[in-house]
Amino acid sequence: MSTILxxxxxxxxxxxxxxxxxxxxxxxxxxxxxNAGIAAVAECRPCAVDEPxxxxxxxxxxxxxxxxxxxxxxxxxxxxxxxxxAGIPCFGPSAAAARxxxxxxxxxxxxxxxxAPTAAWARFEDLAAARAHVEAKGAPIVxxxxxxxxxxxxxxxxxxxxxxxxxxxxxxxxxxxxxxEEMMQGEEASLFVLCDGETVIPFGAAQDHKRxxxxxxxxNTGGMGAYSPASVLTPELEGRAMAExxxxxxxxMARRGTPYRGVLYAGLMLTAKGPKLVEFNARFGDPxxxxxxxxxxxxxxxxxxAAAEGRLAAVPAPAWRDGAAACVVIxxxxxxxxxxxxxxxxxxxxxxxxxxxxxxxxxxxxxxGRVLSAGGRVLNLCAQGADLAEALSRAYAGVARIxxxxxxxxxxxxxxxxx
Numbered sequence: 001m002s003t004i005l006x007x008x009x010x011x012x013x014x015x016x017x018x019x020x021x022x023x024x025x026x027x028x029x030x031x032x033x034x035n036a037g038i039a040a041v042a043e044c045r046p047c048a049v050d051e052p053x054x055x056x057x058x059x060x061x062x063x064x065x066x067x068x069x070x071x072x073x074x075x076x077x078x079x080x081x082x083x084x085x086a087g088i089p090c091f092g093p094s095a096a097a098a099r100x101x102x103x104x105x106x107x108x109x110x111x112x113x114x115x116a117p118t119a120a121w122a123r124f125e126d127l128a129a130a131r132a133h134v135e136a137k138g139a140p141i142v143x144x145x146x147x148x149x150x151x152x153x154x155x156x157x158x159x160x161x162x163x164x165x166x167x168x169x170x171x172x173x174x175x176x177x178x179x180x181e182e183m184m185q186g187e188e189a190s191l192f193v194l195c196d197g198e199t200v201i202p203f204g205a206a207q208d209h210k211r212x213x214x215x216x217x218x219x220n221t222g223g224m225g226a227y228s229p230a231s232v233l234t235p236e237l238e239g240r241a242m243a244e245x246x247x248x249x250x251x252x253m254a255r256r257g258t259p260y261r262g263v264l265y266a267g268l269m270l271t272a273k274g275p276k277l278v279e280f281n282a283r284f285g286d287p288x289x290x291x292x293x294x295x296x297x298x299x300x301x302x303x304x305x306a307a308a309e310g311r312l313a314a315v316p317a318p319a320w321r322d323g324a325a326a327c328v329v330i331x332x333x334x335x336x337x338x339x340x341x342x343x344x345x346x347x348x349x350x351x352x353x354x355x356x357x358x359x360x361x362x363x364x365x366x367x368x369g370r371v372l373s374a375g376g377r378v379l380n381l382c383a384q385g386a387d388l389a390e391a392l393s394r395a396y397a398g399v400a401r402i403x404x405x406x407x408x409x410x411x412x413x414x415x416x417x418x419x
Contacts, residue, residue: 003028003062004301006042007049007079008070009035011329011362011380012286015293016068016300017042018360023301030062036371037361049074052082059088066091066305069262072148075282076102080262089308093282096258100249101282104146104179111277114248118277119181119269127171133180134163144279145170146177154220156183186271188278189233190226190288191241193250193266194303197259199312200250203303204295204320205230205238206288207417212336214412221336222377225413227326227388228291232270232417241268241275249280261307287327287380290360294325294384326391326414327382328399330407332363335376343373346403356383356391357398378407388414 004027006017014037017029021041032055034044045062048054050073059067067083069075069092078095092098099106104123111118123146124130134141134157143166145153153170157163170176192203206228212218233241246266253260265285267278284292293300297319306315332339345364348371352359360382363375379402383394392414399409 001026001028002065003030005059005062005064005067006031006038006070007047007055007067007074009033009038010070010286010375011360011377012284012289013070014038014360014362014380015290016070016284018358019293019296019300020068023299025299025301027065027301030064032058035361035374036364036366037359039366049079050077052077052079055079056082056086056088059083060086064088066308068092068304070283072098072101072281072283076148089305091304091308092262093260094258097253097260098282100253100260100264100280102148104144104279105177107280108179110249110252111245114252116245116248116277117274119184121179121181123177123179125177127167130167130171130178130180131164134160134167137180137182139163140183142181142183143167143170144179144181146179156220184269184271184276184278186269187232189230189268189270190285191233191238191246191266191268192284192288192292193242193246193264194307194312195250195260195262195264196307196310196312197254197261198310200242200247201312201317202238202242203263203318204228204292205233206285206291207232208285208288209410209413212331214410219336221331223285223287224329224331224410225327226285226287226291227324227391227414227417228288228295229324233268237270237275241266245275245277261310263307286362287329290327290380290382291325294358294382295320295323297321321384323384323386324388324391325382325384326388326395327380328395328409328413329362329377330379330381330399330402330404330409331377332373332375333406333408339376340406341372341374343404343406345371345373345379345407347401351381351398351401354383354394354397354401356385356394358382359398373404373406378404388417392418
């Protein structure tokens with residue numbers, strides 16, 4: 001029996017553990033640090049996952065045959081590099097390759113190098129210069145933190161005042177830098193591919209809901225819900241995105257001596273002129289991963305192992321279930337700002353008993369037989385259905401079963417696609 005180590009403790013990692021637990025290979029699963037839900041399918045171990053030596057020590061202790069990196073922080077810290085030096089396969093890119101996510105500037109430079117369509121942009125390390133640029137360009141305009149910001153470093157400013165306020169907040173941190181972009185018009189979609197440094201294979205698409213509140217209002221979050229497949233990303237548009245953006249970028253990374261291995265997530269804006277790159281992420285989206293795992297008919301383990309070991313060309317392409325999958329996030333009131341933690345959550349068994357509903361834990365912890373809230377995004381109520389309407393109906397039926405006065409959720413996930 002092989003041992004798989006999954007790094008992270010959110011809804012994405014719960015979905016990965018849930019899917020890996022279904023592998024015919026019946027691997028032993030260890031999660032660091034895990035959460036209350038992951039504990040049902042994997043052994044949870046404490047570990048500072050963004051400290052390479054700590055991860056390496058745990059991987060050696062459990063004799064891990066594969067390490068699967070969920071969040072971005074371990075990638076930025078060089079966890080994949082440390083594992084590679086030790087000869088332990090890792091599903092996740094090196095720190096140099098992960099710069100596609102960890103530096104907005106780097107990602108833009110790579111896109112420009114291969115003429116991948118993306119928004120016009122400029123980088124600033126000085127607040128006064130950034131403010132002057134925004135005032136000259138006007139609104140709407142997009143302000144992005146150059147580095148990692150847990151999915152919350154982007155301000156889509158509809159007014160000049162909003163853009164300037166975002167800059168003031170961003171440059172309140174020493175050493176801050178930002179990328180300012182033109183506003184692109186269209187619908188967004190998330191395209192995922194698996195890479196082994198050379199071979200690239202499509203791995204599904206989803207549509208995320210970033211804003212906190214119904215009607216796409218409120219601040220950007222890490223994601224309040226998702227569905228898959230993304231009907232707006234037609235086969236023709238996906239083909240263009242692969243040919244014009246994804247494959248050229250992966251080839252350029254290899255040419256530069258920093259081959260990309262793992263999952264690459266291309267955030268796309270589907271404009272009147274075709275797909276344009278919004279940004280790259282060096283890991284599965286959250287909550288997009290959850291709906292992809294529900295739809296995936298193939299065994300996940302051979303795909304992840306082949307990507308880590310440079311053998312993607314030798315494995316069958318992933319197969320997908322018919323129908324659709326949906327995810328509704330329940331977050332702590334106040335998120336993405338300040339929120340309470342340690343509140344008891346009830347109704348979890350009742351939600352999981354709803355037809356087709358799967359509960360993935362995100363920010364939870366077990367304590368004396370109870371499940372307590374322990375983060376901003378706390379639960380993912382997910383479901384598969386014959387179509388999107390059925391998947392959403394089942395997911396929301398699960399939401400209705402949750403007893404947690406301290407939580408909130410959007411009621412319009414997938415609404416635009418249905419209409």
